[in-house]
Every structure is written in C-alpha cells, then in structure tokens.
Amino acid sequence: xxxxxxxxxxxxxxxxxxxxxxxxxxxxxxxxxxxxxxxxxxxxxxxxxxxxxxxxxxxxxxxxxxxxxxxxxxxxxxxxxxxxxxxxxxxxxxxxxxxxxxxxxxxxxxxxxxxxxxxxxxxxxxxxxxxxxxxxxxxxxxxxxxxxxxxxxxxxxxxxxxxxxxxxxxxxxxxxxxxxxxxxxxxxxxxxxxxxxxxxxxxxxxxxxxxxxxxxxxxxxxxxxxxxxxxxxxxxxxxxxxxxxxxxxxxxxxxxxxxxxxxxxxxxxxxxxxxxxxxxxxxxxxxxxxxxxxxxxxxxxxxxxxxxxxxxxxxxxxxxxxxxxxxxxxxxxxxxxxxxxxxxxxxxxxxxxxxxxxxxxxxxxxxxxxxxxxxxxxxxxxxxxxxxxxxxxxxxxxxxxxxxxxxxxxxxxxxxxxxxxxxxxxxxxxxxxxxxxxxxxxxxxxxxxxxxxxxxxxxxxxxxxxxxxxxxxxxxxxxxxxxxxxxxxxxxxxxxxxxxxxxxxxxxxxxxxxxxxxxxxxxxxxxxxxxxxxxxxxxxxxxxxxxxxxxxxxxxxxxxxxxxxxx
Numbered sequence: 415x416x417x418x419x420x421x422x423x424x425x426x427x428x429x430x431x432x433x434x435x436x437x438x439x440x441x442x443x444x445x446x447x448x449x450x451x452x453x454x455x456x457x458x459x460x461x462x463x464x465x466x467x468x469x470x471x472x473x474x475x476x477x478x479x480x481x482x483x484x485x486x487x488x489x490x491x492x493x494x495x496x497x498x499x500x501x502x503x504x505x506x507x508x509x510x511x512x513x514x515x516x517x518x519x520x521x522x523x524x525x526x527x528x529x530x531x532x533x534x535x536x537x538x539x540x541x542x543x544x545x546x547x548x549x550x551x552x553x554x555x556x557x558x559x560x561x562x563x564x565x566x567x568x569x570x571x572x573x574x575x576x577x578x579x580x581x582x583x584x585x586x587x588x589x590x591x592x593x594x595x596x597x598x599x600x601x602x603x604x605x606x607x608x609x610x611x612x613x614x615x616x617x618x619x620x621x622x623x624x625x626x627x628x629x630x631x632x633x634x635x636x637x638x639x640x641x642x643x644x645x646x647x648x649x650x651x652x653x654x655x656x657x658x659x660x661x662x663x664x665x666x667x668x669x670x671x672x673x674x675x676x677x678x679x680x681x682x683x684x685x686x687x688x689x690x691x692x693x694x695x696x697x698x699x700x701x702x703x704x705x706x707x708x709x710x711x712x713x714x715x716x717x718x719x720x721x722x723x724x725x726x727x728x729x730x731x732x733x734x735x736x737x738x739x740x741x742x743x744x745x746x747x748x749x750x751x752x753x754x755x756x757x758x759x760x761x762x763x764x765x766x767x768x769x770x771x772x773x774x775x776x777x778x779x780x781x782x783x784x785x786x787x788x789x790x791x792x793x794x795x796x797x798x799x800x801x802x803x804x805x806x807x808x809x810x811x812x813x814x815x816x817x818x819x820x821x822x823x824x825x826x827x828x829x830x831x832x833x834x835x836x837x838x839x840x841x842x843x844x845x846x847x848x849x850x851x852x853x854x855x856x857x858x859x860x861x862x863x864x865x866x867x868x869x870x871x872x873x874x875x876x877x878x879x880x881x882x883x884x885x886x887x888x889x890x891x892x893x894x895x896x897x898x899x900x901x902x903x904x905x906x907x908x909x910x911x912x913x914x915x916x917x918x919x920x921x922x923x924x925x926x927x928x929x930x931x932x933x934x935x936x937x938x939x940x941x942x943x944x945x946x947x948x949x950x951x952x953x954x955x956x957x958x959x960x961x962x963x964x965x966x967x968x969x970x971x972x973x974x975x976x977x978x979x980x981x
Contacts, residue, residue, distance in 0.1 A: 448514065695775075717835070743817075758805070
C-alpha cells in the first residue's frame, strides 16, 4: 500500500459531496477548490509507485508518479479549474457532477501504472463526458451523445481485448512501452488512436464537441484527446508509423476548417491539426521530440480553451457561433475580442506566445532525425493554422461585415477565466523556462534565436498576406449557411443503405450463427460436466482470460450494431 492516496478519488468524493450541497455559490466554490487542492497535492507527490493493490491476483498500480504523468495531471487540474471558473454561472447539476467525474477519471488515467486501471479510468472519461453533451437537452444532442458514447466505449473494448491478449502473451499488465508486433499491441494502439482522433477515426470529434453545451465544449477540449496523447507517449513513443499519421492529421483539417461556417467546428478541426503535431513528436520519439509533444499538449490545452471560451462567450451573448451571422462584435465585446486574439496568436505560434515554444521543439526534432518532408508538411500545417484559426476566428467573429448585433460583454467569470488563460499563454511564450523545467527529460534548447524567429515570422506574414489577397479577390470562402460533409458520410449514410439492402439475408445468417453457437456452447459445457463432474472448473479447459475476451468481442459487435442503428 501507499504513501500517496489516488488523486482521482478527491474528484469522485467532490462529485458525491456536490449532490448534497444546496444550489448556489457553495457548489461553484467546491468546483473551484477541488482542482486547486488536487494541483497542490500533485505538485508535492514524490516519484514512484505510491498506491498498489491486488484484485483477483492482479497487481494494480493506481498511482505511478513520474515526470510524464505529473505534468499531464497538473495541466488537467488547471484545465478543470479554468473550466469550472468559466462555468461559475452554470447551475446545472448534471454538468457540474459530470465535469468532476470527467476530470478525475482523466487524472486517474495518467497515474495508472497498469492497463486494467487505465481501462477503468478510460471508460470513466467516456461515461462522464457524454453528460456534457446530453446536458444541452435537445434531440440532436441526445443522438450525438449516443454516437459519441458508442465510439468511446468501443475504444475501451479494444483496449480491454488488447490487455487480455497481452496478459496471456507476457503475463504482465504493466503499462509501459510497447512495440507493434502482435494483435494485442495493435488493438491497444487502435484504442488509443480512436481517442486521439486519428484520420478516418476522427469524426466523433467534429460530431460531438460542437453539440455540447457552451461550457461543456470548453471542458471536453481539455481531456479526452490529451489523455490519448499521454497514452501514446507512454506506450508507443518512437513508433515511426505515428510520424506519418501525425503529418496527415496536421494537414487534412485545414481544408475542412477553411470552408466551415460554424466557428466552434472550425476550432474542433484545428484541434485535429494541433494533435497532429503531438503525434509526430511521439513518433519521432527522441527526448527533444517527446519534450515538444508534452509542451505542446500543455500549451494547447490553454490556448484552445481560450479560443473556445471566447467563441463560447460570443455564443452565450448572441445565440450563434456562425460566421454568416456574426461580425462587428468588437464594438461591445472588446475584452472578449482581445482574449480571442491572444488565443489566435498562440495557436499560430507567433513569437512571444505559447504555441511558438512548443512547435519549435517538434519541428527541430523532425529536422534533427532527417524527416525533412514531414517537417515541410508541419510548416504548411502551421501556416494553415494561421489562416483558419489565427485570422478566421477573430476576423469573422469580431470584424468582417457588421452584423448589427450589439450584445453585452461576457460575464465576469468568463472574462476572468479567459484572462487567466491569456496571461499564461503570453507568460509561457515570453519565459518558457518554468514549463521546460517540468518536462519529462532535461532540456538544453535555445528558443529565441534569429533563425527561429525570422523563419517563423516569414511564414506567418506570408500566410497573412495570402489571407488578405484571397479575401480581397473573393476567393477565400465566405461564411455561408451550409453543412459540410466529412468522411463519416460513408458510414452514416452510405453504409446503412447498403446494410438495409442486405438486411434480411444477414439477419437469417446471424440467427443461424447464434443457434449454432448456442448448441456448441451447450455441448462443450455438457462435456466438461461429464468429464469433471459438477465441481469441475471450466478454466481447466479454457485458457485464462478467454471469457473476458469473448465478452469484449460480443460487446464490440453490439456496439457496432447500435452505432449503425443510430445513423
């Protein structure tokens, strides 16, 4: 047992306490106090395996603390604080409890020292986070939430199946570095990839996050995908395949985000883009690259939350986040506009802003290892980030054509949360040494050199010039009332039509398979009973873990059928 109590339990206890507190400021204060206390505890934790237990002869490590897990846990606690401050005005019990359970599960997962504990918290994040979507209380949000939940639970099923197979192969459940070379590690890799929104596995992100409540979208942006980044960094650092997956992730959202009308969806596409940088860093796998990935995850949580908070404030005051319906808001929401510009400068990696201190590490690591084409792709993706986030978001929301809307400035709590995130985004950009000191590996890197700064400024000014020319000539897509089709159309519309065409023959075949399987299982059980008697264990005939594996397979099939039924 233990010197360090699992920090996740603090969030779970807070969620229980929240249910008995009276409505009002007491609940809001508790929501702020818990992440602050958790952050203080995390900061003081010694390194090592601090809490272990055994269940059914399985050794579980609930609190493995090292530099990698600590920095992710700290930024998760910070994100929970900012999200709850931003939602101070919110008096929705569902969102309040869901936020604490969600943040606690994410923090618990980064401290998990074994795959079983990781799986439990992995599914905890899925179940808790879906309530931030359902809290919008619309029919569309319900169906979107169901699709999101099925995908997230499906990721957990793959993780469970991979864990069982890995245990049977190695006899170990320790969550450590793995190599892609077996079905077990491939299943775990795909499970992480779903949560990280790999290309073609990404559509749940654009589907679900904009469908959440205003505060829910901000909170969702911080945890699920960054937990997947942590898991990949822990389990698959140095896997070359990730370099090319990440490069594609960084590029493809640009083309969707440029033509997207809904600014919250634009920011979710940019989330894909920024995740691509992190995945490339994990794939490169050197100390410099992994430090860059961790730094980028840290600062991205802050500036992405800042951008989503600013657009959320606009939506809170105007009821819309669509380019075609906004413009001219700088006149009555000047502070929100300033904070949005800070977030835009950070995501665009302007020098003296936080994005510059992280992207530079990943780009340098790519060049050092000879991945010049990938480096060029990341440069193009960085320029694209300026086009569709750095310029498009503030331009269409606060400038562009005057919509005639004259809303009030955002509430004080929203402004304070945005102000803190903006301050940190600038402070880290100006003086990154404290953040660099927390990274997993010692870092000897000179950031502000003339080549770094000049190269980045040239890239940014060229992108700004391209936007200006495209805008002036009318080539740049204007905000239009439209719905963009993504690759999920193939399985949300095309696949159900194909399935309906072959539905009856497939149903008859399925019934035959089920009947055959039931007869076989009955024969096996009868044979075992005759061989071993009424007390003979099935485990003598079936390998350890088979039942769990078959449950995972059946659950995966059920989830797939349910997902198709929701289309």
